[in-house]
Amino acid sequence: MDLAFTPEEQKFADQVRAFVKANLPADVRDKVKNGKHLGRDDYMRWQQALGKKGWLVYTWPKKHGGPGFTPAQRYIFENICAEEYAPGIIPFGTKMVGPVIYTFGNEEQKAKYLDPIRLSTVWWCQGYSEPGSGSDLASLRTKAEKDGDHYIVNGSKTWNTMGHWADWIFCLVRTDPKAKPQEGISFLLIDMKTPGITVKPIIMADGGHEVNEVFFDNVKVPVANLVGKENEGWTCAKFLLANERLGIAAVPQSKRGVEALKDIARAEQDNGRPLIENKSFAEKIADLEIQVTALEYTELRVLSSMAHGGQPGPEVSGLKIRGSEIQQRLTELTMEAVGEYSAPYLPGLLWQGTNEAPVGPEYAHLAAPRYFNTRKTTIYGGSNEIQKGIISKMVLGL
Amino acid sequence: MDLSLSDEQKQLQEQAERFVRDKYAFDARRKIAATERGWLPENWAQFAELGWLGMSFSEEDGGYGGGPIETMIVMEQFGKGLVLEPFLPTVVLGGGMIARSGSKAQKEALLAPMIEGKKQFALAWLERQSRYNLADVSLKATKEGAGWSLSGHKGVVYNAASADHIIVLARTAGSAREPKGLTLFIVDGKAKGLSRRDYPTQDALRASELTFDKVSVGADAVLGKVDEGFAVVEDGVDRAIVALCAEATGCMDAINAATLEYIKTRKQFGVPIGKFQVLQHRMVDCFTNAQEARSMTLMASLKIDDKDPVVRAKAASGAKVQIGKSGKFCGQSAVQMHGGMGVTDELSVSHYFKRLTMIDLMFGNQQHHLTRYSNLAMAA
Amino acid sequence: MDLALKPEHKAFADEVRDFARKNLSPATREKTFSGKHFDRDDHVVWQQALGRQGWLAYTWPKKYGGPGWGVTERFLFENVLAEEGAPRIIPFGVKMVGPVIYTFGNDEQKERFLPGIRSSEVSWCQGYSEPGAGSDLANLRTRAVREGDHYIVNGQKTWTSYAHWGDWIFCLVRTNTEAKAQEGISFLLIDMKTPGVTVRPIIMLDGAHAVNDVFLDNVKVPVANLIGKENEGWTCAKFLLANERLGIAEVPASKRGVGMLRAIATDSLRDDPSMAEKIADVDLQVQALEMSELRALSTMALGGAPGPEVSTLKVRGSEIQQRIAELAMEAVGEYAAPYQPGMLFHDTNETPVGPDHAPPAAPRYFNMRKTSIYGGSTEIQKNIVSKMVLGL
Numbered sequence A: 001m002d003l004a005f006t007p008e009e010q011k012f013a014d015q016v017r018a019f020v021k022a023n024l025p026a027d028v029r030d031k032v033k034n035g036k037h038l039g040r041d042d043y044m045r046w047q048q049a050l051g052k053k054g055w056l057v058y059t060w061p062k063k064h065g066g067p068g069f070t071p072a073q074r075y076i077f078e079n080i081c082a083e084e085y086a087p088g089i090i091p092f093g094t095k096m097v098g099p100v101i102y103t104f105g106n107e108e109q110k111a112k113y114l115d116p117i118r119l120s121t122v123w124w125c126q127g128y129s130e131p132g133s134g135s136d137l138a139s140l141r142t143k144a145e146k147d148g149d150h151y152i153v154n155g156s157k158t159w160n161t162m163g164h165w166a167d168w169i170f171c172l173v174r175t176d177p178k179a180k181p182q183e184g185i186s187f188l189l190i191d192m193k194t195p196g197i198t199v200k201p202i203i204m205a206d207g208g209h210e211v212n213e214v215f216f217d218n219v220k221v222p223v224a225n226l227v228g229k230e231n232e233g234w235t236c237a238k239f240l241l242a243n244e245r246l247g248i249a250a251v252p253q254s255k256r257g258v259e260a261l262k263d264i265a266r267a268e269q270d271n272g273r274p275l276i277e278n279k280s281f282a283e284k285i286a287d288l289e290i291q292v293t294a295l296e297y298t299e300l301r302v303l304s305s306m307a308h309g310g311q312p313g314p315e316v317s318g319l320k321i322r323g324s325e326i327q328q329r330l331t332e333l334t335m336e337a338v339g340e341y342s343a344p345y346l347p348g349l350l351w352q353g354t355n356e357a358p359v360g361p362e363y364a365h366l367a368a369p370r371y372f373n374t375r376k377t378t379i380y381g382g383s384n385e386i387q388k389g390i391i392s393k394m395v396l397g398l
Numbered sequence B: 001m002d003l004s005l006s007d008e009q010k011q012l013q014e015q016a017e018r019f020v021r022d023k024y025a026f027d028a029r030r031k032i033a034a035t036e037r038g039w040l041p042e043n044w045a046q047f048a049e050l051g052w053l054g055m056s057f058s059e060e061d062g063g064y065g066g067g068p069i070e071t072m073i074v075m076e077q078f079g080k081g082l083v084l085e086p087f088l089p090t091v092v093l094g095g096g097m098i099a100r101s102g103s104k105a106q107k108e109a110l111l112a113p114m115i116e117g118k119k120q121f122a123l124a125w126l127e128r129q130s131r132y133n134l135a136d137v138s139l140k141a142t143k144e145g146a147g148w149s150l151s152g153h154k155g156v157v158y159n160a161a162s163a164d165h166i167i168v169l170a171r172t173a174g175s176a177r178e179p180k181g182l183t184l185f186i187v188d189g190k191a192k193g194l195s196r197r198d199y200p201t202q203d204a205l206r207a208s209e210l211t212f213d214k215v216s217v218g219a220d221a222v223l224g225k226v227d228e229g230f231a232v233v234e235d236g237v238d239r240a241i242v243a244l245c246a247e248a249t250g251c252m253d254a255i256n257a258a259t260l261e262y263i264k265t266r267k268q269f270g271v272p273i274g275k276f277q278v279l280q281h282r283m284v285d286c287f288t289n290a291q292e293a294r295s296m297t298l299m300a301s302l303k304i305d306d307k308d309p310v311v312r313a314k315a316a317s318g319a320k321v322q323i324g325k326s327g328k329f330c331g332q333s334a335v336q337m338h339g340g341m342g343v344t345d346e347l348s349v350s351h352y353f354k355r356l357t358m359i360d361l362m363f364g365n366q367q368h369h370l371t372r373y374s375n376l377a378m379a380a
Numbered sequence C: 001m002d003l004a005l006k007p008e009h010k011a012f013a014d015e016v017r018d019f020a021r022k023n024l025s026p027a028t029r030e031k032t033f034s035g036k037h038f039d040r041d042d043h044v045v046w047q048q049a050l051g052r053q054g055w056l057a058y059t060w061p062k063k064y065g066g067p068g069w070g071v072t073e074r075f076l077f078e079n080v081l082a083e084e085g086a087p088r089i090i091p092f093g094v095k096m097v098g099p100v101i102y103t104f105g106n107d108e109q110k111e112r113f114l115p116g117i118r119s120s121e122v123s124w125c126q127g128y129s130e131p132g133a134g135s136d137l138a139n140l141r142t143r144a145v146r147e148g149d150h151y152i153v154n155g156q157k158t159w160t161s162y163a164h165w166g167d168w169i170f171c172l173v174r175t176n177t178e179a180k181a182q183e184g185i186s187f188l189l190i191d192m193k194t195p196g197v198t199v200r201p202i203i204m205l206d207g208a209h210a211v212n213d214v215f216l217d218n219v220k221v222p223v224a225n226l227i228g229k230e231n232e233g234w235t236c237a238k239f240l241l242a243n244e245r246l247g248i249a250e251v252p253a254s255k256r257g258v259g260m261l262r263a264i265a266t267d268s269l270r271d272d273p274s275m276a277e278k279i280a281d282v283d284l285q286v287q288a289l290e291m292s293e294l295r296a297l298s299t300m301a302l303g304g305a306p307g308p309e310v311s312t313l314k315v316r317g318s319e320i321q322q323r324i325a326e327l328a329m330e331a332v333g334e335y336a337a338p339y340q341p342g343m344l345f346h347d348t349n350e351t352p353v354g355p356d357h358a359p360p361a362a363p364r365y366f367n368m369r370k371t372s373i374y375g376g377s378t379e380i381q382k383n384i385v386s387k388m389v390l391g392l
């Protein structure tokens, strides 16, 4: 056991930092630093730079074209990217469908799909949830019926994050309505440009557009796009959910968030002194920082056991629970720091990037929308109630 | 000791309930929020007609002799409907402060027409640096002949765009953050040298940043006494807090009712999600939180007319702590129990949640009032 | 609506205070304010004084020998006694079995048992819980088999508070094993001196002896001791539980507790705003609970019955009692560590290690964990509200 980095690791860290400094577009960095919303192109420019370097799919093993990072390298990479205000990597391609394809896909599929994911030339989105199937995912009803060498897909998906920017969607579809719910599901890749697909925005509580409904009306999908065997899609689905939960703790982002919160608390006034000198508020920040540290060390323990050949087990659910709560607390305290200046709602500045001057400091108008928006973290990726259900069953045997 | 409503009060409650039911269905509210003003003059006229604008003022001031309980009753229903009309800034804050501290002439010129629905007010106290310290005021008023000249900035002034008169807290003497040396001025909303930047707020109200550039007012613009404005504004804000608490209890009842209904009907795993014990217990906690909020609001409404300012301040702060705590719990829980639907703009839950969140930040959040209460309790 | 007291109520409060000052022994009072445990005499002497005054059964209607007070008098009575440091009235007689007897008992039973309860000449304890029947009370197995004009009772009760002081125990027993769980239960009064009754102490985590196992081995109980009808005891049981929940919020004692807490913490408070704020926070929680209770009482005064929402009062009341104990321990700091049973349970001249208020701090914190367990645990209360109030 050793907390210190080896000289090689230290060297690696320098290398990552130099790369990020040289390749992260300045305007993107500024947006991240100031908490602004990013556009599709902002993500793409950064991800393609990483792609060229071979680091975009930093969690992939070497044999599928990943860099084969050790857990320590992953940790360093994620933390430095966050410290340098790089945008979060959109997970749908790199962390979700990519590993499913290289684990369950055939050679032809690997050849066709993995490169564009590695290079970020194709944008993916996730088509799991449906209006009637949220927590109870296995009850999904979107139907795929075989017709020669195609499937005809009918139904609707919902909550598709950034579906309006996506080139492809990976879907869970029902191929056998008679079987047990989990046994009649298949994993299908669908080109978003196929006729019959309609995307309709869902507006969030903060006024933003990030999720969508996607409707499928007699959409023709080649059978070649089926990953794994027909009716065995649930295996892919669960494999992917376990991966999803790991990254979702967002520890490096929360660490960065704590620092940003401190900056705001230094800038804000309280009785003529910086707010950070208010003892009650300082204690709240300290409490949060300790929670982040506890989460970080739990994640490190998981990574370390994975490095020794272990698989991420159901206790990963615990990371998702605490990680999401921490993200929420961070936005809550930021809003508390901003105080009444959280009230102005400036949609132009928030969404369209207009030149409208902010009311109060730049960070003020973002505080409340972020707080509202971040309520999602305890809901998506399997709600926290569902995560606790999983731990209770799989870990505690209840 | 008697905690039951009188017959007239029950009637008032029914009247307010009816107004919300008829005029504030969720979609109707959305339309009102999208108008330029952000509220409807016809509703305001109806308030006047129903006597709500005058109900809490004494008969000699042209009102109908009610008090904080009447305000509580109406504000609670407003909370249920997320009503947008500027009752709090105009009637509770502006009207209340003028009634308690205004001269006879000011009452005649301002209060009487307000009760008839012909005048609206806003209170401008906050500045960029003030956070929740009412005395942290740097906007300056300097003597100019018989009158005064005001220069400086005020922020997040609710209802400033619609207000005929803005009550401005200004420094006439003393150093930064000194309670002594603050004076309240009643300034015409269209005064020369006063410029506004208007914007909507997170919860669909309207507020403004105000810049005062040598705004001249006469000596008769002073509300109360020169240099003695702090006590007036502190008392006014305490009373507004109690009214706001009533609004919050209404919000909590509504958001709890919506959530209860949702978890009874939304099915997952073949059963209504309300069959899962974690959600049941969380729902019970929401219910308990709303009960406590109601209790503290009632306590504060009963004490806010007390002669002792410390009793009033403790009552207001105590209730505000509870409302902050309960509002956050009910709001966050409601969103969580709605799943993805909770974070959309589509359902009413997120709108109640946003209002409850902003109520906590208004006039000092839970933490601020806990500190204030704690200091008052220690001093006792 | 009005919070103010009428002059006659002020006079009443003065009368109660005056009574407490004259009749509460200084030694007992001192135990309250130093956090020591009471012994049997502390309770009995005080309760008998109240009994002589006609105030012990203060919640009872006039017709059964209660003072017939309104809501305001009750409120004042409880608050003044708490302020004066009176021990809590042990509820098993006056608040539990008494009302059951005058509601469900026959005239003979009323005559026989009510006077002893009103005067505190007879001590009662509650025989509900069993090793296999805690939250799931209806699962109880203690058997009562009819033999002529007696029942023969066999089984075990547990967690019986003050059974070692009790003259009588009221028990839920199973009289029909064929029926649905709730439909085969009867409510039986048993003299603790009857042969076959054995009491065995259970020592609590702070070292206190307050609860017991009670073994019933071929205990002969006259049929005349059956309250209500055979197999209809569940009705009495539930009636009693609802009553139990109301008083259990312990608001007046918690108000006193907040005052004591401020006193304990005084020295450190000036330098420690977070501690002061924690106390302020619990102070406000007590106020909210008190107002909620007053609102419930006010509906009752208008003829409403205490509904299942009283369960929420029990939940918050127990959390508050626990929080006060927790903060008292936090205020004491490391001096909470020395375990000084002498200072807790006996009248000794030992000097405490650390300040006077240190010895009971941790034991009380440990002991108070019980409040969210007994009288229907917090989880069970929430189930009740969820079902009965929210319809889930």
Ligand SMILES: Cc1cc2nc3c(=O)[nH]c(=O)nc-3n(C[C@H](O)[C@H](O)[C@H](O)COP(=O)(O)OP(=O)(O)OC[C@H]3O[C@@H](n4cnc5c(N)ncnc54)[C@H](O)[C@@H]3O)c2cc1C
Pocket: A125, A126, A127, A128, A129, A131, A133, A134, A135, A136, A158, A159, A160, A161, A162, A211, A376, A379, A380, A381, A382, A383, A384, A385, A386, A389, B266, B268, B269, B273, B276, B278, B279, B336, B337, B338, B339, B340, B341, B343
């Ligand atoms: C911002 C956002 C982005 C999303 N992005 C995507 C995406 O890109 N692709 C995609 O496929 N999906 C996405 N989702 C969907 C997300 O996975 C679902 O919202 C989530 O699974 C919950 O489902 P639901 O919203 O239908 O809530 P429900 O399942 O209806 O749950 C409602 C409430 O009931 C609780 N509950 C349900 N079942 C139980 C139980 N058994 N025990 C205890 N409590 C229970 C839940 O925890 C929740 O509190 C996104 C959601 C959000 C909010």
Ligand SMILES: Cc1cc2nc3c(=O)[nH]c(=O)nc-3n(C[C@H](O)[C@H](O)[C@H](O)COP(=O)(O)OP(=O)(O)OC[C@H]3O[C@@H](n4cnc5c(N)ncnc54)[C@H](O)[C@@H]3O)c2cc1C
Pocket: C125, C126, C127, C128, C129, C131, C133, C134, C135, C136, C158, C159, C160, C161, C162, C211, C370, C373, C374, C375, C376, C377, C378, C379, C380, C383
């Ligand atoms: C100090 C003390 C004094 C007492 N005095 C008396 C007395 O004088 N007379 C008397 O008859 N009894 C007395 N009791 C007993 C008391 O009423 C029981 O302890 C109580 O009913 C809980 O039962 P249990 O201890 O068997 O716990 P269990 O019923 O075994 O409960 C264990 C845990 O499971 C939880 N649980 C159980 N069922 C559910 C459910 N359906 N949903 C969710 N959670 C659940 C409980 O909340 C608890 O957290 C006393 C108890 C204590 C601690």
Ligand SMILES: Cc1cc2nc3c(=O)[nH]c(=O)nc-3n(C[C@H](O)[C@H](O)[C@H](O)COP(=O)(O)OP(=O)(O)OC[C@H]3O[C@@H](n4cnc5c(N)ncnc54)[C@H](O)[C@@H]3O)c2cc1C
Pocket: C032, C033, C034, C035, C036, C037, C087, C088, C091, C159, C160, C161, C162, C210, C211, C244, C248, C250, C253, C254, C256, C257, C258, C260, C261, C320, C321, C322, C324, C325, C328, C360, C374, C375
């Ligand atoms: C159904 C039921 C079952 C019961 N079973 C039991 C039982 O089995 N065993 C048992 O012991 N009791 C039992 N009781 C009675 C009750 O719990 C005891 O009377 C009590 O625990 C003894 O403490 P007390 O009387 O000193 O507390 P009280 O004087 O009633 O004090 C109450 C409150 O004052 C505060 N307080 C008191 N002293 C201090 C201090 N030094 N510092 C800070 N705060 C303080 C505490 O917060 C406490 O909540 C039962 C009661 C009921 C209703």
